Amino acid sequence: MSKGMRAGEARYGWLFVSPAIIIIGVFLVAPIFLALYVSVSDWNGLGSPVGNSSFVGGENYQKVLIDEGLSRSDFGTAIRNNIYFVIFVVPTQTALALFLAVQVNRKVLRGRGFFRTAFYFPSVTSSIAITTIFLFLFTASGVVNSILRFFGINGPNWFKDPSGVIHNLLGAVGVTSAPAFLDVEGPLGISWWQWVSGPSTAMCAIIVLVVFTTSGTFMLLFLAALQNIGAEIDEAALMDGSGPFRKFFSVTLPMLKPTLFTVLTLGLIGTWQLFDQVYLTGGGGAPGKTLLTPAYLAFQSSFTDLNWGQGAAISFILFAIIVSLTLLQRVILRDRDTGKRAERNARKAEADLRTSAERDRARSDSLGTDTSIDQQKAGTR
Amino acid sequence: MSTLTPETAIQAESTGGEPTRRRVGRSPRLRASIAASYLLLIIMALVYIYPFLISVAGSFKTDADATANPLSLIPETWTYAAYDRLFTDVPLPRWAMNSTIITLIVTCGRVFFCSLAGYALSRLHFRGRNVIFAIVIAVMAVPGVVLLIPRFLILKELGLYDSYAGMIIPLIVDAAGIFIMKQFFESIPLSVEEAARIDGAGVFRTFWTIVLPMARPAVVTLVILSFQGSWNEFSHFIVSRSDPDLNTLTTGVASLVSGQLGSGNQFPLVLASAMLMTIPVAVVFFIFQKRLMNTTEGAEKG
Numbered sequence: 001m002s003k004g005m006r007a008g009e010a011r012y013g014w015l016f017v018s019p020a021i022i023i024i025g026v027f028l029v030a031p032i033f034l035a036l037y038v039s040v041s042d043w044n045g046l047g048s049p050v051g052n053s054s055f056v057g058g059e060n061y062q063k064v065l066i067d068e069g070l071s072r073s074d075f076g077t078a079i080r081n082n083i084y085f086v087i088f089v090v091p092t093q094t095a096l097a098l099f100l101a102v103q104v105n106r107k108v109l110r111g112r113g114f115f116r117t118a119f120y121f122p123s124v125t126s127s128i129a130i131t132t133i134f135l136f137l138f139t140a141s142g143v144v145n146s147i148l149r150f151f152g153i154n155g156p157n158w159f160k161d162p163s164g165v166i167h168n169l170l171g172a173v174g175v176t177s178a179p180a181f182l183d184v185e186g187p188l189g190i191s192w193w194q195w196v197s198g199p200s201t202a203m204c205a206i207i208v209l210v211v212f213t214t215s216g217t218f219m220l221l222f223l224a225a226l227q228n229i230g231a232e233i234d235e236a237a238l239m240d241g242s243g244p245f246r247k248f249f250s251v252t253l254p255m256l257k258p259t260l261f262t263v264l265t266l267g268l269i270g271t272w273q274l275f276d277q278v279y280l281t282g283g284g285g286a287p288g289k290t291l292l293t294p295a296y297l298a299f300q301s302s303f304t305d306l307n308w309g310q311g312a313a314i315s316f317i318l319f320a321i322i323v324s325l326t327l328l329q330r331v332i333l334r335d336r337d338t339g340k341r342a343e344r345n346a347r348k349a350e351a352d353l354r355t356s357a358e359r360d361r362a363r364s365d366s367l368g369t370d371t372s373i374d375q376q377k378a379g380t381r
Numbered sequence: 382m383s384t385l386t387p388e389t390a391i392q393a394e395s396t397g398g399e400p401t402r403r404r405v406g407r408s409p410r411l412r413a414s415i416a417a418s419y420l421l422l423i424i425m426a427l428v429y430i431y432p433f434l435i436s437v438a439g440s441f442k443t444d445a446d447a448t449a450n451p452l453s454l455i456p457e458t459w460t461y462a463a464y465d466r467l468f469t470d471v472p473l474p475r476w477a478m479n480s481t482i483i484t485l486i487v488t489c490g491r492v493f494f495c496s497l498a499g500y501a502l503s504r505l506h507f508r509g510r511n512v513i514f515a516i517v518i519a520v521m522a523v524p525g526v527v528l529l530i531p532r533f534l535i536l537k538e539l540g541l542y543d544s545y546a547g548m549i550i551p552l553i554v555d556a557a558g559i560f561i562m563k564q565f566f567e568s569i570p571l572s573v574e575e576a577a578r579i580d581g582a583g584v585f586r587t588f589w590t591i592v593l594p595m596a597r598p599a600v601v602t603l604v605i606l607s608f609q610g611s612w613n614e615f616s617h618f619i620v621s622r623s624d625p626d627l628n629t630l631t632t633g634v635a636s637l638v639s640g641q642l643g644s645g646n647q648f649p650l651v652l653a654s655a656m657l658m659t660i661p662v663a664v665v666f667f668i669f670q671k672r673l674m675n676t677t678e679g680a681e682k683g
Contacts, residue, residue, distance in 0.1 A: 012584040013507030020498035020554045021513060024520055026539075027551035031531030032523070038534060048538055103422055108415070117670060118426040121433075124666045126613035128631045129655040132638050133436045136451070136648050143435060143451045212429070273526040276615050280635055295526040302530050303620070312530050319527045 039312035060309035076188025077289050078297045084199040088207045090267040096215045101222030123216035127276040138205045158205040162288030164197025200290030206277050218263045225259035261333050272322050294318045440653035447648045463649035476633035487611040490553035499562025500588050520556040533620040543624045558603050565599035605669050630658040
């Protein structure tokens, strides 16, 4: 191409990306810097932060993380709630999504399309609509409790019940108050007894809700990966005499590893951002602040308490948590994955499978095309 | 079962000796396991669908009926009172109009700007291209919830708070959309546009009349994702406005739900509003089902 044409191209290149770059710059990059400034200022929400506030250094971060007081204990509560939420949601949604994907991937299954649609539909509807439905399902005399009563169980008043699940289990064996060794203050101004409460009953309802809405999306990711594995390796494993369980755990699952990591990472990032559902179920205040999450706390500190500096500070702490957990997970999973021995084993296993797959395919080809040979063979055996 | 198909022959052969007895012995067990997994799948599907059915039924019940018989799919007395109220007492049409305006503009804008940027990043040579692509990737990594307060601050600063512009413009470019378009443009062979360029077509015309139509699958994907994303958007509309007249369906229904939770329950009303706001996404979902199921995007939900 001539130089003139290239020059024109450069002009158009910049012209084409400029709308996107301007919007990303103005509504994404600039706001982050503005919020960074607010997080180290004492802005009270009046006027523009620039010029109506003074620099206070790390004070907001200190109030949230170090200084004794409500700010710190609220933040601690929010972190605890979210940790339990992550611990319960991420494995459940991953396992359920994988299970559903394997089920709807089977070729013999009739109505595959229907099942896929059914499992995926909750994922496309709005979080507000789904949460509204769940508020109805989980009332004291609601749908879930009616079903539980059918089995002779007295269901709790879900969204109004602040009692922690682990506390309840301990209560069932007679431990109703904090034993001495747990009755001491733990991190972020919350006693260790509070740290081990488990998710509250109310949070359990949200856990079910979120698993319900996300499992369909992740099912699709697994489904795409399963379809990439292809039938031949599957068949080879089956012909080598491994049963369905053995086949799943020693053939399918290792091959799904990259997708599994993606799903775990996306799950981890998503679960630390719990906001809409908390907003709708009473704003994290009731019951007993057990629905409070860092994302909601940041919003509440700023918009309700007008403590903008602290709200922004919590946002950035949350950002740091998400980024560092994602990186940590990467490092852990990568280490295990790229060990030399693991790699060699994987390659060997794959080669084995391929050769046996080819062998079997060759055999089935010859059988399929020529039935007389087939019968002959069967006879000679 | 009488004909010996190649598959059963292989199966019999590979499982070792006595092929016939083996096959006969396995068949009922296989059938039982298939039946069991169908049963399991049907129960699972019911668990996923039933909440929606109950909600539709609930929206036609009276308040008392919805509270007393939450499980039943058939209202004791059919009533349209909830829907009636949504269109008289509650400004639902207004919310629906706002949602529609915003969704349409955001979807069109995203398709246009994301494909422009994606095309430039994949096809046009200019200095700084790689830096810009790196920025796009970095931006994709910023969690949406972290941006709530920053977005509010900048909208206030620019005087766009409580305006359609403030609700629309920040959503109109989406880093993930740019990424999808760039990836797709790279899969289109260069030869076609080179021919057009040699024939004297300008850069924009080549893009608009030749390359973009070839990228239809990616455009459709982007349309679906943008439509669904902006119709269901909630948190951005919480921080970009406070004027009730600017309520969208999501924020409007949210105000309905959180306002009513304390005082008695009016579940038919909120269920009706939740069902109405689900209809457009459901329609788009069923139309584009095939393509949506092939997408690996849209995992942003918490």
